[in-house]
Amino acid sequence: MRLPRLRRRTRTEPVEESLSLLSDAIVEVAEDDADVVSRRRWQVQRRMAWRDLLEESLAGVAARPARLALTTLGTVLGIAALVTTVGIGQTAAGQISQRFDAVAATRVVVEPGSRPGPDGDMAASQLPWDADERVMRLAGVKAAGTYARFYRDMVSGSPATDPSGEGRHDVPTASASPGLFAAVRAQLATGRYFDSGHDERGDQVVILGEYAAERLGVNRVDSQPSIFIGDRPFTVIGILDSVAGRAELQDAVIMPHGTARQLYGVPAPDSVDIRTAIGAAQQVGEQAPIAVDPNNPELYQVDVPPRPGSLRENVTADVNALFLVLGGVALLIGGLGIANITLLSVLERVSEIGLRRAVGATRPHVALQFLVESIVIGFLGGLVGTAVGVLVTVGVSAYRDWTPLLDMRLAVAAPLLGAVIGLVAGTYPAWRASAIEPIAALRAS
Amino acid sequence: MTPVVRMAGVGRSFPGPPEVHAVREVDLVIEPGEYLSIAGPSGSGKSTLLHLLGLLDRPTRGSYWLDGEDVSQLSERRRAVLRGERIGFVFQAFHLLAHRSVLENVALPMVYHRVPRRERVERSRAALERVGLGHRMEFDPATLSGGERQRVAIARALVSEPSMLLADEPTGNLDSANAASILDLFDDLHAGGLTLAVITHDAGVSSRAQRRVHIVDGIMAEGVAA
Numbered sequence: 001m002r003l004p005r006l007r008r009r010t011r012t013e014p015v016e017e018s019l020s021l022l023s024d025a026i027v028e029v030a031e032d033d034a035d036v037v038s039r040r041r042w043q044v045q046r047r048m049a050w051r052d053l054l055e056e057s058l059a060g061v062a063a064r065p066a067r068l069a070l071t072t073l074g075t076v077l078g079i080a081a082l083v084t085t086v087g088i089g090q091t092a093a094g095q096i097s098q099r100f101d102a103v104a105a106t107r108v109v110v111e112p113g114s115r116p117g118p119d120g121d122m123a124a125s126q127l128p129w130d131a132d133e134r135v136m137r138l139a140g141v142k143a144a145g146t147y148a149r150f151y152r153d154m155v156s157g158s159p160a161t162d163p164s165g166e167g168r169h170d171v172p173t174a175s176a177s178p179g180l181f182a183a184v185r186a187q188l189a190t191g192r193y194f195d196s197g198h199d200e201r202g203d204q205v206v207i208l209g210e211y212a213a214e215r216l217g218v219n220r221v222d223s224q225p226s227i228f229i230g231d232r233p234f235t236v237i238g239i240l241d242s243v244a245g246r247a248e249l250q251d252a253v254i255m256p257h258g259t260a261r262q263l264y265g266v267p268a269p270d271s272v273d274i275r276t277a278i279g280a281a282q283q284v285g286e287q288a289p290i291a292v293d294p295n296n297p298e299l300y301q302v303d304v305p306p307r308p309g310s311l312r313e314n315v316t317a318d319v320n321a322l323f324l325v326l327g328g329v330a331l332l333i334g335g336l337g338i339a340n341i342t343l344l345s346v347l348e349r350v351s352e353i354g355l356r357r358a359v360g361a362t363r364p365h366v367a368l369q370f371l372v373e374s375i376v377i378g379f380l381g382g383l384v385g386t387a388v389g390v391l392v393t394v395g396v397s398a399y400r401d402w403t404p405l406l407d408m409r410l411a412v413a414a415p416l417l418g419a420v421i422g423l424v425a426g427t428y429p430a431w432r433a434s435a436i437e438p439i440a441a442l443r444a445s
Numbered sequence: 446m447t448p449v450v451r452m453a454g455v456g457r458s459f460p461g462p463p464e465v466h467a468v469r470e471v472d473l474v475i476e477p478g479e480y481l482s483i484a485g486p487s488g489s490g491k492s493t494l495l496h497l498l499g500l501l502d503r504p505t506r507g508s509y510w511l512d513g514e515d516v517s518q519l520s521e522r523r524r525a526v527l528r529g530e531r532i533g534f535v536f537q538a539f540h541l542l543a544h545r546s547v548l549e550n551v552a553l554p555m556v557y558h559r560v561p562r563r564e565r566v567e568r569s570r571a572a573l574e575r576v577g578l579g580h581r582m583e584f585d586p587a588t589l590s591g592g593e594r595q596r597v598a599i600a601r602a603l604v605s606e607p608s609m610l611l612a613d614e615p616t617g618n619l620d621s622a623n624a625a626s627i628l629d630l631f632d633d634l635h636a637g638g639l640t641l642a643v644i645t646h647d648a649g650v651s652s653r654a655q656r657r658v659h660i661v662d663g664i665m666a667e668g669v670a671a
Contacts (some may be wrong), residue, residue: 049559052556052559055556059544059545059549062544063543063544352540352542355536355553356553356557357501357525357528358499358501358534359529359534359553359554359557359605360525360526360528360530360554360558360605361525361529361557362521362522362525362557363522365557437501438501438528439496439501
């Protein structure tokens with residue numbers, strides 16, 4: 001095969017000509033053509049219609065389907081890798097935050113703020129006892145309950161006082177409003193929760209956390225077992241199985257607020273736990289302090305989950321970083337493949353290029369044609385790659401029983417990225433094509 | 446009447462070393478409607494002369510007027526435009542685009558001159574009728590005989606209604622029967638008023654022309670080589 005000679009520049013040819021490759025092709029008729037134009041039967045214009053350019057380029061691309069498939073392979077793989085990476089990353093992050101959504105993303109806790117006092121920080125305010133009822137009025141609140149940790153005394157599972165101290169346990173004591181259990185998604189292993197009746201009467205009943213029950217040796221409530229806090233007996237009416245929101249409940253002995261106030265003089269709850277509807281946590285977090293204490297909402301500290309969006313993005317970024325690099329490498333190889341094969345195709349089509357030049361194509365026309373060809377190849381590769389990537393994402397999601405999540409912008413941007421790769425890869429071959437002398441076409445092949 | 450071609454003292458040398466004077470000094474006038482043959486052995490400079498005539502190359506010496514316009518110092522871009530308008534090329538190897546229909550091949554020059562689409566089809570059809578291939582418009586060139594392919598190439602050259610048809614060994618790849626039919630077609634075109642310049646080393650081809658010149662060692666003379 002004979003290689004094309006690069007253009008031999010003669011003395012009189014200005015260098016700028018080949019530099020103004022692309023801009024020239026889209027310039028309208030210049031004045032110096034005007035006199036010629038008037039004489040001719042058709043208008044001579046330097047600019048080639050986009051439709052013609054596209055048609056000529058597409059014909060060039062379509063002439064060798066097998067080669068087209070091979071040429072696009074690298075881009076297909078690269079784009080597919082990128083789309084899959086981002087797609088799986090987004091899908092996985094979506095799963096993670098869906099799980100968070102169920103628990104953390106709906107949990108809001110209001111506590112009194114702290115302020116510096118003479119003996120270190122002290123509470124800046126006191127929560128009212130009906131704080132839970134106040135926040136229940138807010139839209140988006142599913143359940144709310146107050147909670148107080150208070151005076152501790154040793155707890156034992158039997159009334160007998162063992163002088164050695166055996167059987168007495170250092171178990172935290174706490175009080176709660178009846179709504180707290182719903183607010184923290186508590187599940188009972190056995191028994192029941194206390195209700196507002198117990199609360200109002202100040203009944204000496206308790207719920208045991210799972211671990212507290214283990215330590216105290218209580219595992220059933222049908223016999224109405226008693227425990228003793230100090231010397232006071234309490235009837236165990238329920239044992240917790242699991243708690244989603246406030247894990248410390250599992251270690252505690254929990255009694256109604258009414259009981260705690262009567263017997264121990266607990267001054268105020270420590271916190272309000274709120275379970276919100278999905279997506280309402282941010283809003284409830286803003287409104288809850290105002291509902292609790294309309295005059296001094298700033299004295300409260302609110303714990304809200306991070307915005308779901310930011311959570312998802314953080315996870316996505318972590319997952320993607322490595323695979324994006326891999327996809328980038330694949331794309332680089334894809335681009336080199338396009339450049340390589342387009343260059344080969346330029347060398348093979350010397351006579352076609354020469355012919356086009358002989359029948360009136362300018363260098364920019366030829367350069368643009370090959371550039372558009374490689375852009376089309378890149379775009380096709382990007383399109384197929386995007387489809388493959390989406391299919392893989394959906395397939396993996398189906399296999400893992402996930403909800404596939406894919407940013408629509410990605411599906412649009414990925415084929416365009418392929419086109420850009422084609423553009424970059426085609427630049428050098430296009431320049432080579434435009435440098436081929438039309439004389440080459442005249443030589444018999 | 447303005448001559449189609451007027452060359453005065455045209456020379457083309459390629460910088461060396463050693464410097465090669467492919468065409469030394471050519472004075473040539475081609476009048477409208479003339480049928481000229483340029484004969485010469487290989488290496489005589491006839492290919493270079495063809496390139497100069499067809500605006501594919503620029504002379505290093507002398508002046509060249511095409512349709513009365515001095516084209517020896519034009520920019521590359523202007524020459525490309527003039528090539529498309531004024532010169533109809535016919536090559537030995539046909540140079541038809543594969544995988545494109547006969548009609549598309551003939552319409553190719555108009556793509557670069559923004560001829561409206563409907564007009565392209567009309568003109569291509571007319572050009573194909575003129576070379577006797579009106580019935581082959583949607584064919585793939587690969588299915589045509591050599592003579593038919595060369596006719597397609599001639600139709601492509603005619604479609605721009607050029608000032609001059611410039612043919613380079615037009616029968617070089619054809620058997621004698623096909624070659625004869627192409628030469629008959631040239632006679633018809635000549636009779637229709639077309640200006641033709643045929644470059645060949647084949648005496649049988651050059652003898653069909655109305656006027657014959659020959660070139661040896663870059664120097665051109667009227668008549669047949671001694």
